[in-house]
Amino acid sequence: MRLPMRHGLKASALLISLLHVQPLKKLRVIDKLTFIMSDLNELRKQIDDIDRRILDLLNKRAETAIEIGKAKQDKNLSIHSPEREKEILRSLTEINKGPFPNNVLRLIYEEILSASLSLQQPLKVAYLGPSATFTHLASIRNFGSSAEYIPESTIKGVFEAVTRGKAQYGVVPIENSTEGVVNSTLDMFIDSDLKIAFEIMLEIKHNLLSKTGKREDVKRIFSHPQARAQCRDWLERNFPGIPIIEEMSTAAAAERVSKDPAAAAVASELAASVYNLQFIEKSIEDYKNNFTRFLVIAKESPPRTGKDKTSVMLTIKDKPGALFLILRPFAKHKLNLTKIESRPSKRKAWEYIFFVDMEGHFEDKKVEKAIADIKKECLFMKILGSYPSAE
Numbered sequence: 533m534r535l536p537m538r539h540g541l542k543a544s545a546l547l548i549s550l551l552h553v554q555p556l557k558k559l560r561v562i563d564k565l566t567f568i569m570s571d572l573n574e575l576r577k578q579i580d581d582i583d584r585r586i587l588d589l590l591n592k593r594a595e596t597a598i599e600i601g602k603a604k605q606d607k608n609l610s611i612h613s614p615e616r617e618k619e620i621l622r623s624l625t626e627i628n629k630g631p632f633p634n635n636v637l638r639l640i641y642e643e644i645l646s647a648s649l650s651l652q653q654p655l656k657v658a659y660l661g662p663s664a665t666f667t668h669l670a671s672i673r674n675f676g677s678s679a680e681y682i683p684e685s686t687i688k689g690v691f692e693a694v695t696r697g698k699a700q701y702g703v704v705p706i707e708n709s710t711e712g713v714v715n716s717t718l719d720m721f722i723d724s725d726l727k728i729a730f731e732i733m734l735e736i737k738h739n740l741l742s743k744t745g746k747r748e749d750v751k752r753i754f755s756h757p758q759a760r761a762q763c764r765d766w767l768e769r770n771f772p773g774i775p776i777i778e779e780m781s782t783a784a785a786a787e788r789v790s791k792d793p794a795a796a797a798v799a800s801e802l803a804a805s806v807y808n809l810q811f812i813e814k815s816i817e818d819y820k821n822n823f824t825r826f827l828v829i830a831k832e833s834p835p836r837t838g839k840d841k842t843s844v845m846l847t848i849k850d851k852p853g854a855l856f857l858i859l860r861p862f863a864k865h866k867l868n869l870t871k872i873e874s875r876p877s878k879r880k881a882w883e884y885i886f887f888v889d890m891e892g893h894f895e896d897k898k899v900e901k902a903i904a905d906i907k908k909e910c911l912f913m914k915i916l917g918s919y920p921s922a923e
Contacts, residue, residue, distance in 0.1 A: 590644070594651055601652025611653040612700065614730055615837050617645050618920055646676020655679040658693035659703040660686070664783040664803040670734045670826045671703045685780070687716050691724050694829055701729060702829045707871075708736070709823045711761050717827065718875050718887055721845060721916055728843055728917030729830040736822045737815050738763050738782075741803065742789060742796040745810025752777055754785035755798040763798055766816045783807075825922070833917040840893040841870065843916040846886050847877060848909060858886075861905035865898040867891060893918040 604611055621641055625634045649655055657675050660667040661683025671681060682699050684690045690702040704720075707713045738759055742750060753767065753776045760767070760776055767776065779785040779797075786803035789795045796812060797803070804811060848854040862869055871889040892899040894915055907913050 593644070594648055597648035598651050604652075610832075612649060612655060615834050615920065618837065620645065642673075643676050643678070646678040649676075650678040655701070656682060656699040657701045657703060658682045658684050658690045658699035660684060660690055660705065660781070662781065662783045662787065664786060664800060664806040665781045666734065666736060666800055666824060667703055667705055667826060668783070669800055669802050670732045670824070673734060674703070674730075674732045674828065675701070687714075687720055691720050691726060691829065694726055694831065695724070700830065702726075703732070703826055704829065705824055706731075706827045707825050708758060708762065709821065709825075710817075710819050711758055713873050714758075715875060718873065719878075721887075721914075722877075722885065724829075726829045726831060727833040728919050729828045729832070729834055730919040731841070731922045732826040732828065733922040734824050734826065736762065736817065736824050737801065738798050738817045739801060739804065739814050740796050740812040740816055741786060741799050741807075741809035742812055743793045743809060745812055747812055749794060750774060750796045750812070751794040752792075753796045753798065754779045754788050756780070756782045756785060759785075759798045762822060763816045763818060765818045767798075770813070770816075828919075833919060836893040836895050836918070837920045839921050840891075840896075840918050841889055841921045842892055842894050842899055842918040843887065843889050844903070844906075844913060845916060846888070846906065846913040847883060847911045848886065849911055850883075854909065857909040858906050861902040862890065864905070865902040867898060867902050887916075891921075 601611055621638055624637060624641060628634055628637055646655075655675060655678075657671050657679050659665070659671045659681060662668075662685075663681075663683055665683075668681065668683070671679075682693060684693055684702075687704050690704050693699045694702040704717045705714045706717050740753075747770075750771065751774070753771060753774055755763075755776055756779055759782050760778075767774075779788060782797070782799040783803050783806075785797035786799040786807045786809060789797040790807040790809060797809070798816070799809075801814075803809065846858065848858055859869075861867075868891040869888065870891060871887070873887045874884045875887070877883040877885050890899065890902075894900065894903065895918070899918075903913070903915070
């Protein structure tokens, strides 16, 4: 007698036992199994009913979102409201009593918000491409899969796309916890009028990918310089003597390797999917607490949220104690500096531009007073934006 055995260990054990009991006992066991299956079917019906109600509520939410979009257009208001989205996510995770985990709840609602926004107005996001870079991944994590993504080959291209109105937002890397600041992003702010709208923190997991997934096939490795630096020790230990060839991005490295069975690429998990590559090894970064911070740029900064960060750039007077004089107002007004970075101005020998991040919004009184005091000691100062701090 052949019986189905796909309803769990408990049911399977009962079925197997049918082979070893007397006829009367067999009937009793079958009755018990029928009772179990009836109970399981009832629970499945409850799930189906809940799913139908969720679908109905999602469609009602979408209809309401469309009405909100129309109302905003009538009043010439911006369709996208990132501060409102963050408030929704924060509120839901605070009231969630489980057992549904908050991290998964956030991911689901980020997609719901993205889809709702696309019904109001398609959101266009430029990013440092090509497809499947970590910047692309950060963009999707922040804006969801319903946005329209526009890859740009350079950071300058991302800034220009937003300036020209080709995209409402641009996403660029600014610093990595292992390798430090991305200077080309800092340089773009010197001449650009764009503002920082918010920031994204993304944990970076590098993988070694190839067409075959076999170590012995690897004769050369392609990588972006930043990715190579973040995996330097692992690559030297595991592939000594193998040449590592520089590419414009991790995605470009993956694309190159997709056409070369004797090559491997240091790239993201998304790149493996996009370019149909196999994993030789996952998570090859030297430091596991490896994060990259990305900036989202736009023509305007968002309103104050109460948990904000402000970024400024400035040049200081060439005199003794000049740096101390611009740092003193932060201590005076009890502001926490989260970053200070210097770059040559490229306009005058030995002139430096400082990039400073501080906690608070430029509408906060203590931030406003500190900036006013700092301006007195600066040759030039520019507020790059106030924006919600990444969680």
